Amino acid sequence: MDFTDPLENLLAERACERVIHEFVHRLDLGEPASVAELFTEDGTWSWPADGRLVEGRAALRDYFGSRPADRLSRRLMSNILVTLITPDTAVATSYFSTYRVDGYEGGIVPTGAPVQVGTYEDAFRRVDGQWLLDSRVLSLPFGGPTPRAVG
Template sequence: MDSEALDPLDRLIAERACERLIIQFVRTLDLGAPGEVAELFTPDGVWEWAAGGRRVEGRDAIRAYFASRPADRLSRRLCTNILVTLTSGSTASASTYFTTYRVDGHTGGMLPPRLPVQVGHYEDTFRETGGRWLLAERATYLDFGGPTARLGPA
């Protein structure tokens, strides 16, 4: 079905499902178990970084990649300017700005304010599969980035 032929309510529901997936992704990375973000991708899903040639293909590889993050990492991502565009009745694309605050070596408690380690945007494609919208591809573009700080002993 052509995206223009969609009922306005169906279009709104599909767009909201994709927006929610973007938010669920960062919430899972920051507050959940990072490896579980793999379940938000199609089985053949792809995550790539525009610079540096890093590419992770397939749900199992995505799970392994994110599950290998340091257990003492504290991160918070802020997403904004989410723009979802339906490209058909079962596919969509989106652009999302993000800012990442992150440190390794966190043992608990509140930290003094820090500058973000990344500012950029995601370019996503989505596919509706079995009544559920999933990420098919995510490309990460960093406009500002630096190393993740490691906290010293308290």
């Protein structure tokens, strides 16, 4: 990649945005454990305010795969800003809102306020031509407990 080529820069930025969207898509509509594939082998996910740090693909697979099977969630991503640092590294900031309930058995759940509103600070690394998350840091200024679905 020619770091001064605007088209190559745009394609790299778009690839990183795609990883951000793929992450929430897999959590909400796919197999949550598969988000580990979006990280580098030594990638990390952390929530400093809560003291959580998950390191490496195997640990990430276990962590995200341990979500309750009866959890219904939808995440909204916005204000995604990707900045290339080098031809093979980038950073991004994105905002998210999470709507979710546990105990979901089907049908429509009455809407409530989001249970989380925050930001992700991401670092990306290109490995064998593929952009992957090297680290993802969660900041959560608005949050509350996950409610139970009322049947």
